[in-house]
Amino acid sequence: MEKIIASIKDILVARWPQILDGTLGHIQLTLIALFFAVLIAVPLGIFLTRHRKFADPIIGVTSVFQTIPSLALLGFMIPILGIGKVPAVVALTIYGLLPILRNTYTGIIGVDKGVIEAGVGMGMTSRQILFMIEIPMALSVIMAGVRTASVLIVGVGTLASLIGAGGLGDLIFRGIATATTSLILAGAVPAAILALTFDYVLKSIEFKVTPRGLKK
Amino acid sequence: MIRFENVSKVYEDGFKAIDNMNLHIKKGELLVLIGPSGCGKTTTMKMINRLIEPTEGKIFIDNKEISKINPVELRRNIGYVIQQIGLLPHMTIGENVALVPKLKKWDEKKYMKRVKELLDLVGLEPNIYINRYPAELSGGQQQRVGVIRALAADPPIILMDEPFSALDPISREQLQDELVRLQEEINKTIVFVTHDMDEALKIADRICIMKEGKIVQLDKPEKILQNPANDFVKNFIGEERLERSNVLPSINDVLVEPMTIEPNQTLKNAVGKMRKYNMDNLIVVDMNGNYLGVVNIWDIEEKFQDNKLLVKDVMKPIPSVNENQNLNEVITLMRKENLSNVPVIKDKGQLKGIITHASVVEKIVC
Numbered sequence: 001m002e003k004i005i006a007s008i009k010d011i012l013v014a015r016w017p018q019i020l021d022g023t024l025g026h027i028q029l030t031l032i033a034l035f036f037a038v039l040i041a042v043p044l045g046i047f048l049t050r051h052r053k054f055a056d057p058i059i060g061v062t063s064v065f066q067t068i069p070s071l072a073l074l075g076f077m078i079p080i081l082g083i084g085k086v087p088a089v090v091a092l093t094i095y096g097l098l099p100i101l102r103n104t105y106t107g108i109i110g111v112d113k114g115v116i117e118a119g120v121g122m123g124m125t126s127r128q129i130l131f132m133i134e135i136p137m138a139l140s141v142i143m144a145g146v147r148t149a150s151v152l153i154v155g156v157g158t159l160a161s162l163i164g165a166g167g168l169g170d171l172i173f174r175g176i177a178t179a180t181t182s183l184i185l186a187g188a189v190p191a192a193i194l195a196l197t198f199d200y201v202l203k204s205i206e207f208k209v210t211p212r213g214l215k216k
Numbered sequence: 217m218i219r220f221e222n223v224s225k226v227y228e229d230g231f232k233a234i235d236n237m238n239l240h241i242k243k244g245e246l247l248v249l250i251g252p253s254g255c256g257k258t259t260t261m262k263m264i265n266r267l268i269e270p271t272e273g274k275i276f277i278d279n280k281e282i283s284k285i286n287p288v289e290l291r292r293n294i295g296y297v298i299q300q301i302g303l304l305p306h307m308t309i310g311e312n313v314a315l316v317p318k319l320k321k322w323d324e325k326k327y328m329k330r331v332k333e334l335l336d337l338v339g340l341e342p343n344i345y346i347n348r349y350p351a352e353l354s355g356g357q358q359q360r361v362g363v364i365r366a367l368a369a370d371p372p373i374i375l376m377d378e379p380f381s382a383l384d385p386i387s388r389e390q391l392q393d394e395l396v397r398l399q400e401e402i403n404k405t406i407v408f409v410t411h412d413m414d415e416a417l418k419i420a421d422r423i424c425i426m427k428e429g430k431i432v433q434l435d436k437p438e439k440i441l442q443n444p445a446n447d448f449v450k451n452f453i454g455e456e457r458l459e460r461s462n463v464l465p466s467i468n469d470v471l472v473e474p475m476t477i478e479p480n481q482t483l484k485n486a487v488g489k490m491r492k493y494n495m496d497n498l499i500v501v502d503m504n505g506n507y508l509g510v511v512n513i514w515d516i517e518e519k520f521q522d523n524k525l526l527v528k529d530v531m532k533p534i535p536s537v538n539e540n541q542n543l544n545e546v547i548t549l550m551r552k553e554n555l556s557n558v559p560v561i562k563d564k565g566q567l568k569g570i571i572t573h574a575s576v577v578e579k580i581v582c
């Protein structure tokens with residue numbers, strides 16, 4: 001045990017630049033993928049609340065994406081988009097869609113009908129209903145989806161190094177290839193910390209943006 | 217003010233919720249819609265602000281057909297209080313109340329002043345409550361906010377769907393009292409839905425009793441108590457309430473046949489008639505039976521010598537009452553003015569009968 005800790009220390013010192021590099025690359029990858037996932041899933045989720053007959057099939061399709069093993073999904077990207085960051089971002093985005101889409105949809109559907117009726121009855125337009133009532137009230141549910149997606153993306157993101165996207169996966173796979181446990185850990189531990197950090201940061205953002213009246 | 221013309225509503229599943237309804241809600245009145253669950257009260261109310269569109273017929277507000285008015289515009293000019301209160305939980309009380317004025321682009325100074333006025337109106341100290349969130353208020357306080365939110369932009373019409381039903385009896389009574397007071401103060405046209413007959417009797421100017429999408433009876437509370445249209449209404453009001461209301465007989469029960477005389481008769485004839493019937497006064501009516509005044513034996517006696525005088529020259533007007541007034545008011549009037557009898561007039565001015573001390577006493581004592 002002591003030996004492992006000592007060697008981790010060595011690796012940390014020796015590989016510091018790579019770890020930093022890998023972490024930054026990973027953050028970048030995650031943020032970009034998360035950004036696109038939010039950009040697609042939130043409006044799509046809102047659209048589905050307005051056209052509910054499409055909700056089941058479309059959420060169904062995204063669930064199917066989710067069940068594709070992450071490795072296979074990344075593999076699919078190669079014939080279509082080649083290797084590198086772009087196919088990795090696409091695959092990670094697809095991975096992040098479901099939790100955000102599902103939470104946006106259920107979050108908005110779940111907004112108290114009485115409040116919406118009061119809004120309509122007071123003469124709010126459907127845009128105002130969306131932006132002044134539905135989104136604020138569903139925000140914490142939507143944010144929970146974004147958090148889940150971010151943790152997923154950070155995790156799957158380690159595999160993205162297999163198609164040449166860089167990130168912490170580089171360290172892990174090199175460690176596996178050379179059977180160096182400490183190298184694997186040098187990739188895996190920051191990845192885990194990163195996942196927790198994303199979760200934490202998004203949670204604080206969520207708390208900040210939640211109005212006092214909705215805090216439990 | 218609000219007029220339903222042959223309005224029917226058939227829901228998508230083919231259920232006929234409203235069946236050829238004709239209804240006229242007058243300006244400034246508080247009309248209560250009441251009836252068993254599912255009779256179409258909410259449907260009726262929501263057709264007024266176009267949350268539900270009728271499948272047949274037309275609805276007019278101030279003679280404008282509402283299907284031709286933009287629904288958003290229409291709703292901003294109609295206050296709406298729903299049963300579930302529906303305060304926006306992520307906005308403060310102040311923001312909630314200011315919502316419609318804001319949507320209508322009032323300037324901030326104006327609506328903030330209004331918000332404070334309204335909070336005061338229902339006994340919520342603005343400094344304390346304006347920045348609170350709905351979850352930080354009691355149910356009764358939230359309900360008050362729901363009511364003043366509907367008043368905020370000063371709409372001429374307010375719709376209230378069972379606004380007090382979720383409250384404990386004490387808050388409910390308080391809010392009913394407040395509503396009655398408010399109504400006297402602000403004089404809006406209010407449509408109020410309730411299940412609760414006591415509530416209806418307490419606050420309504422007129423009550424509209426509905427059953428299966430139709431109006432069964434529409435009248436003033438005391439009229440409905442006195443003359444329930446049919447067994448359904450009787451049952452709905454309940455024996456107990458009917459009995460309670462029957463403690464005082466209606467005006468019609470104490471009417472007596474008046475002794476009348478025409479204005480162009482001579483005083484001599486008048487005295488003759490009084491003598492014959494052993495009365496000290498006669499009611500003066502014209503040829504069409506319209507009430508004009510009263511001649512009294514003492515007035516005649518003073519002027520009897522003057523041959524040229526006729527009944528119309530000595531008669532006096534005395535206070536009369538309308539046949540629709542309730543007996544309580546009449547008794548109060550007789551006491552206050554120290555009258556021994558009061559003529560009762562029909563809506564068009566014709567004399568219907570008179571009420572005398574004796575006739576009242578006889579009915580009440582028996």
Ligand SMILES: Nc1ncnc2c1ncn2[C@@H]1O[C@H](COP(=O)(O)OP(=O)(O)OP(=O)(O)O)[C@@H](O)[C@H]1O
Nearest residue numbers: 227228229231233252253254255256257258259260
């Ligand atoms: N969207 C709908 N589709 C089909 N039927 C409906 C719909 N909304 C209401 N109804 C039916 O129309 C009838 C009248 O409903 P409404 O809500 O107006 O009743 P209500 O008098 O307000 O009853 P309550 O006192 O229970 O609130 C009911 O029988 C109800 O089941």
Ligand SMILES: [Mg+2]
Nearest residue numbers: 257258259377
């Ligand atoms: Mg109802």
